Amino acid sequence: MSNHARTERERLAELLAAAGPDAPTLCAGWRTRELAAHLVLREARPDAAAGIQLRPLGGWTRRVQDGYARRPYEELVRRFRAGPPRLSPFALPGADEAANTVEYFVHAEDVRRAVPWEPRELDGALAEALWRRVPLTARFELAKRTPVRLVLAHRDGRNLTVGQKLRGTVRVTGDPGELLLFAFGRGAQSAVTVTGWPKELAALRAAVALPAEPGA
Template identity: 65%
Template sequence: MSSLARAERARLSGLLSAAGPDGPTLCEGWLTRDLVAHLVVREGRPDAAAGIRVRPLAGWTQRVQDRAAARPYGELVKSFRSGPPAFSPFNLPGVDEAANLLEYFVHAEDVRRAVPFEPEEPKAELVEALWRRVPVAARLGESRPSVSLRLTRPDGREVTVRRHDRPLVTVTGEPGELVLFLFGRGAKAAVTVEGEPEAVAELAEALPLPED
């Protein structure tokens, strides 16, 4: 596993353990037990994990996840912390870094920011890795907005994701905050949003905007 994905797995495991089985998360309808069950099923049950993305299979995935969530919580967290089982495709070279870094980062913040939290400054290596993935998050995040997005860091670096000549909205924040915004956690993300009112309203239909 890549060192960054491994570090985020450990961080998320620690947050889950500290929160206990009935802790809140930013994932609507999920307690911490549901979140860790999702993670364990995603890595250990390829037959059920497809329903995470494929809507017709979502019912099967939910049934498997509900059974997993009924297992002892400490056992689930330990299973996730120890990594995917030997047969899991997540053990293939390069898959962990490509598929898991954003997943673990976002879910760690789902646990951390569901309760009153203090800002944290991620390590520079993680910040740059998240920045490299911002364009992917913009295209594959929680809900793809129909507006064009200019995603800008405070230091002036930016990437633009165009959508068929749609109006442009600028979202500014540190890379981790941009990732959280693009994955639907904008209400808890430290970003600013600028653009024509109609375009900002259109963006808000797809992704939550920061809380005032």
């Protein structure tokens, strides 16, 4: 059985190691050093990781993460590559695959696409795993921001709709990994095709990151 989280962890660790501690990422305000610190904190310090999602705890999370970021970068990358500590929730059977496949795929692209990049052709099993995660991601990330109905269209013909009750429709077409990145707010650096009426496209562009317009 494939373990996509393990594969994406190794790929992300390799990208972090190759980039060095001060390379840019697509995570606003974070260099690779801060991203590596975030990854270690998330697995090693569940007390501080809670602040990633819970705003009242965000100050504690930032302080702990800043402490990690001051450690040697090579140590952070090594700790991340080694996998979750034995007592981490992510060490429970199945937790790494369920919780980290998308996390590591997206953050690997955060490193890779912060500099000139080329589209990545995904293994079919990984692409299918990512497609299964698109609906949940779109519901929690896109639905609260889009001003128009969105149809996220897989190139094989499958699709899902976000904001069913909204007026107007924009169609976003791409491979599963690209649609997932779009849903996570990385649309400006995603290989998707966005089509719709100009007024609806303008409204969407004001609310959601989209690829640059042709000729821009």
